[in-house]
Amino acid sequence: MSHTPLATPQTGAPAVRFEDFGLSADILRALADQGYVHPTPIQAEAIPVVLQGRDVMGAAQTGTGKTAGFSLPIIQLLLAHASTSASPARHPVRALILTPTRELADQVADNVKAYSRHTPLRSVVVFGGVDMAPQTAALRAGVEIVIATPGRLLDHVQQKTVNLSQTQILVMDEADRMLDMGFLPDLQRIINLLPKERQNLMFSATFSPEIKKLANSFLKNPVTIEVARSNATADNVTQVLYKVEEEAKRDAVAHIIRERGLKQVIVFSNTKIGASRLSRHLEKEGVKAAAIHGDKTQAERMAALEAFKQGGIEVLVATDVAARGLDIAELPCVINFDLPYNAEDYVHRIGRTGRAGASGDAISLFTDKDARQLADIEKLIKHTISRLQLSGFVPPRSADRRPRHEGGSEERQGAVRSSYGRSGYAPRKEKVDPWFLKPYEPAPQSASDEAREDASQPGATKQKAKVAALLGGMPKR
DNA sequence: AAAAAAC
Known part of the structure; x- marks a missing residue:
């Protein structure tokens, strides 16, 4: 369940409500269950764009209501376009949400489940470190939405328990983190299993050159949604x-x-x-x-x-x-x-x-x-x-x-x-x-800055170079 | 120097 409090509208500004997006009654009912009425800024921006079927590059910190921003319209899209698969027995996954950590996957899955609870859509969360059997069972029974960390998902791919050939929507959550963690080859492998024609949503807290490159190769004519200036800290x-x-x-x-x-x-x-x-x-x-x-x-x-x-x-x-x-x-x-x-x-x-x-x-x-x-x-x-x-x-x-407990506890x-x-x-x-x-004075940006970074963070720089090399070999979309 | 992620 989401604990993110949703924003109240600016006084004076017209109050946007979830009802204004044309979401199905079943989704609105789930939102009402949680007492959500007004979307946050990123939700107000993202929901209509995702509903149009556009690709999205979203720069948003967690805590902005990002998860609902993509999961609500995804649920709506899946409801609106009934599966074309003649054989429901094959159970193709229709939306795939990738996250860098297990806890994040679990949490996104809780949200998706909450928002889709009054719909026939089924979802499952898939990550490592836990028994594979319940995940396999859920996948075999059929799910429309999979929320996963990359490694375990690929494990399921090898076991042939997951079918990604009909996946219409891909979400890469915390994409910058996934790059940092060296998930790029896994991402590439997963994306190769998806249909060429699909909707891509990528979210990242930062807008590094690497992320832009990733967006260039994975996203098609994306709408950029930027809620908070990247790398800024909340002034509250x-x-x-x-x-x-x-x-x-x-x-x-x-x-x-x-x-x-x-x-x-x-x-x-x-x-x-x-x-x-x-x-x-x-x-x-x-x-x-x-x-x-x-x-x-x-x-x-x-x-x-x-x-x-x-x-x-x-x-x-x-x-x-x-x-x-x-x-x-x-x-x-x-x-x-x-x-x-x-x-x-x-x-x-x-x-x-x-x-x-x-x-x-x-x-x-x-x-x-x-x-x-x-x-x-x-x-x-x-x-x-x-x-x-x-x-x-x-x-x-x-x-x-000396020991500080001499006087008793x-x-x-x-x-x-x-x-x-x-x-x-x-x-x-x-x-x-x-x-x-002393007040902070930004150091002049120069080549010596790069050299300093090399000296102070050899690991980080090496990792960045590796990612850059991998990104260089990727096709431009 | 570290951490994360499949078995």
Whole structure:
């Protein structure tokens, strides 16, 4: 079920309603079930265009109502054009939606199911890490809509349990992410199985040259829909930075969560091990936490996400598996335990808060080692982020780091504040470095910039080159 | 330096 609150119309502007799009009564009924009346801007733009059968290149962050923007008109199109297949037994898939992560696929599938619940259309979600049998059974029984991650879908293709020869509509959700993750060959393989004549919808949070190239080769005369300026951060998200010593980061996160009384927060770690460690540390500190990352089983990942949505867990410690697409209602705060390696990921991570008009906080920890990453991020978002002092937090002195439980577990509540001057804590006068306050000046774009990028992110650059080479060999549409 | 995705 979608948790994305849909926008209320601008005062004074004519209020567009879902009823105005000519959607079938069964779809409107499903929307009414959820209390949705007014489309968000991207929905208002995308729905008519998709209904016309046009290809779409959509630049939209998650939280803009993008999923409904494509799934509602797709459902309508499938209802309007009854399957031409003489033999329903062959059950060709009519619409295919591809996503980069399993969780995103699952979530899109929940939305599609909700919007199509009063229609005869059937859908199934297909991704790895879970038993293949139920997916196979659903595919054999027949579905009109498949939502999938590329790998498992190709697995089904090999098993001949899925028929893509009649697929009229293809959606590539989070296309930039799919490129980052090296899905291009898989995408190519899947697209080769589809009919040449079809409708293509591609969504991407960013408009990189690679994405434009992908759009050029996959889309036919697309309508471009751009809702938020790409690479911009929502201005309803308050971003702050706290400088912390490396060894004090875990305590700092616990402190921030306690101090602010956070009850629902995602903390991003750059590594799977880091995420697990931080999660355990928070648990020890009495904070209900769980980690979600690629080394967890799919069952653990789903359980963590569900517990977080239900409120049984207050802190979800995640790698970038959760950086994009996860739709969690009104997340008030996101914490970057590590600054991300790629500046773009910063935008995606903090996009988890301040959704659909609500305000949010994005808190990032940084150390001396993060200067370059920070500079890259501020260059991308085109402004500086406020450096603040972490009030009341006194990091444990590394020289005197004895076990902090000697006084018994009862004193854990507020221990950081109350333990000044004893058990290894000491107040420290902190001064703001002058460079903190320097206004951001964009560096002149030059060839040396490229060279710097090469030096700082060899992996990312190599990956980009690989994608570029693959894209170069693709046909122009 | 990392993460994600099929078995």
